[in-house]
Amino acid sequence: MQLSTLEKLNEARSARRPAVVVNDISSGRAQAFIEGEAFPAEWEAAISETLRSGRPKLATLDDQPAFINVYLPPPRLVVIGAVHISQALARLAPVAGFDMTIIDPRTAFATAERFQDIELLADWPEDVLPTRPLDRYTALAAVTHDPKIDDYPIRAALEAGCFYVGALGSRKTHAARVERLRSAGVSQEEIGRIRAPIGLDIGAASPAEIAVAVLAQIIGALRHRDPEEQGHAT
Amino acid sequence: MTNEAKMLDPLEIAEAWHRKGRAVALATVIETWGSAPRAVGSHLVIDGGGNFEGSVSGGCVEGAVVSEAADVIASGVSKVLEFGVADETAWRVGLSCGGRIRVYVERIDG
Numbered sequence: 001m002q003l004s005t006l007e008k009l010n011e012a013r014s015a016r017r018p019a020v021v022v023n024d025i026s027s028g029r030a031q032a033f034i035e036g037e038a039f040p041a042e043w044e045a046a047i048s049e050t051l052r053s054g055r056p057k058l059a060t061l062d063d064q065p066a067f068i069n070v071y072l073p074p075p076r077l078v079v080i081g082a083v084h085i086s087q088a089l090a091r092l093a094p095v096a097g098f099d100m101t102i103i104d105p106r107t108a109f110a111t112a113e114r115f116q117d118i119e120l121l122a123d124w125p126e127d128v129l130p131t132r133p134l135d136r137y138t139a140l141a142a143v144t145h146d147p148k149i150d151d152y153p154i155r156a157a158l159e160a161g162c163f164y165v166g167a168l169g170s171r172k173t174h175a176a177r178v179e180r181l182r183s184a185g186v187s188q189e190e191i192g193r194i195r196a197p198i199g200l201d202i203g204a205a206s207p208a209e210i211a212v213a214v215l216a217q218i219i220g221a222l223r224h225r226d227p228e229e230q231g232h233a234t
Numbered sequence: 235m236t237n238e239a240k241m242l243d244p245l246e247i248a249e250a251w252h253r254k255g256r257a258v259a260l261a262t263v264i265e266t267w268g269s270a271p272r273a274v275g276s277h278l279v280i281d282g283g284g285n286f287e288g289s290v291s292g293g294c295v296e297g298a299v300v301s302e303a304a305d306v307i308a309s310g311v312s313k314v315l316e317f318g319v320a321d322e323t324a325w326r327v328g329l330s331c332g333g334r335i336r337v338y339v340e341r342i343d344g
Contacts, residue, residue, distance in 0.1 A: 001340050003249070003252055003343065013245070023262075025264075025338060056274045058264060067264045
């Protein structure tokens with residue numbers, strides 16, 4: 001592999017952009033392609049399939065044995081609200097392999113003492129998200145059930161195509177949220193992507209149980225992503 | 235990517251080592267059969283002095299891959315290595331899980 005290929009790959013990875021490397025095993029030649037770039041026409045199908053599935057594979061390209069490796073951004077979890085559920089999530093999510101960030105402008109909630117070893121940003125989502133954009137490999141869970149705090153990041157997550165958007169709140173709270181989003185111009189289809197009430201229906205009662213239900217729902221969304229939605233550049 | 239993740243990331247390390255003027259080879263798991271401790275796509279980076287980071291197995295065949303990498307670094311010719319219980323070398327270096335893996339080793343040029 002040429003150093004320039006490795007550099008291109010590492011740059012894409014640190015920018016959280018999906019990439020593939022096609023290794024021609026017989027010649028030793030390697031090429032990196034970032035999602036959204038044009039691929040050689042005869043390789044298009046194999047590369048797109050690898051990006052969709054996230055699974056590296058051996059293939060025959062140009063009648064030569066080739067290995068297609070794929071590098072998808074690691075899943076991230078952004079939680080809006082430094083509440084009791086988030087405290088339990090902060091312990092569970094790293095075990096399941098998620099990088100987790102909590103955002104809450106309410107400094108009484110967002111204290112380092114309540115959230116050790118987790119990135120905690122005591123700012124408004126409006127201030128944080130523009131500099132740390134959400135993407136399709138990010139799950140967003142909004143758990144303050146306060147429209148002033150939750151609404152903006154929910155819209156941002158829908159726009160960014162986050163693979164999971166969940167929102168806490170009773171059916172009544174959610175019905176009011178749907179109305180607000182609709183009048184703000186969010187389409188019915190987009191609104192339908194919000195998981196509310198948040199979490200798998202396992203009868204969770206305590207904050208810790210709700211955290212388990214939320215994390216399980218996020219993992220389900222990650223592993224069952226609509227294949228048609230992947231492989232499309234944003 | 236956090237700094238700590240970068241420190242353990244074989245591809246970042248490969249780039250950093252190359253920048254420091256070290257000869258670098260990259261090993262990648264390209265196929266597995268049976269129980270294999272590292273998934274297809276996993277990387278091990280090796281330098282000319284036999285230093286390495288990352289893994290292509292649970293520590294079973296890294297030693298053999300590192301010594302093969304010296305040849306790849308010297309010749310610039312990529313290699314595909316196969317390790318498995320049916321293979322004498324692999325048995326000797328001990329892929330004790332009973333699986334079989336193929337590892338592609340290439341030099342980073344540039």
